[in-house]
């Protein structure tokens with residue numbers, strides 16, 4: 423975290439959140455002695471998880487009983503100190519006033535939170551307020567935080583906007599905050615990627631699932647994937663998919679080995695939709711170059727996706743053939759390069775240099791082997807990466823806390839051992 427980066431906080435009311443309230447006739451009261459202050463068993467661990475996720479823990483508490491003459495300030499401070507020590511709070515901020523004082527800090531006003539935000543450089547929109555009464559929720563809303571109510575069903579009128587979340591315990595509040603945190607981190611990281619994500623597949627249900635994912639900007643397919651998905655009628659499958667996905671790029675491949683027939687297929691496929699890119703392999707199976715056909719198609723307005731390239735000289739020559747033609751893609755099989763023990767990153771970076779002068783030609787990082795390749799493609803300025811659904815499903819792991827993920831892994835091993843009924 424850079425020094426200028428804003429911090430995030432969880433603001434915590436004291437009574438009824440950090441310690442149990444004393445409830446009489448349905449109304450909550452503060453403890454008046456250290457012995458009366460009972461901290462719930464789950465509180466310390468819940469707050470530890472929040473602290474580990476990088477949140478400041480700041481108690482914000484109204485203590486009007488001092489102004490009312492019912493409690494001594496010394497005792498309230500001793501109670502606050504106990505909560506701070508037991509729960510490792512970063513700070514306790516107290517409003518000592520009562521309603522007639524008309525201060526700025528007594529909740530439902532947001533003064534305690536705003537003051538802390540100023541002193542600690544806190545991003546309030548990325549922060550949370552946890553309370554057990556309407557005054558807490560109102561203060562959280564007023565400060566622009568997300569609000570969580572720990573519901574104890576007190577006998578009092580609700581005079582605040584609804585909380586963003588309601589739960590029964592501090593553990594429940596912490597779990598919700600951490601879930602939100604993962605989702606925010608995840609979408610923040612993904613929204614910073616410049617590389618466009620394409621889904622590579624030929625299974626209609628899987629393609630439609632990815633179509634519902636806003637991060638997926640296009641689709642690629644190939645005869646191998648189509649065969650694997652059990653497609654027998656090429657045109658019927660393609661038209662079906664194009665009807666379901668009319669507004670994102672879809673690449674469909676020719677399958678002839680003769681250039682005349684490839685050309686006929688390419689012209690036919692191109693007519694199926696404005697979002698169609700026609701995939702042409704860089705050579706036929708006799709290693710004869712497809713470049714003359716690629717040049718002809720591209721310059722007659724067909725959007726081509728030149729595929730199955732692994733070597734730099736292929737990218738150089740194909741780019742020269744595509745220059746000045748219709749918008750096009752060059753697909754470099756970075757994953758297959760990696761399969762040969764070579765690092766694809768420098769190769770892809772060098773390939774990008776050939777494309778730089780040509781705005782209409784985009785590079786596809788094809789056959790990725792792991793989610794990390796998305797970030798590698800982005801780092802070298804590659805325009806697109808196309809990945810199978812099993813890799814794309816890992817997008818939700820992006821930014822995940824490594825300790826949390828470690829714990830998930832331990833649980834997976836344990837659950838599978840139990841399910842297998844292993845015994846020693």
Ligand SMILES: [Mg+2]
Pocket residue numbers: 435436437438439553554555
């Ligand atoms: Mg309270």
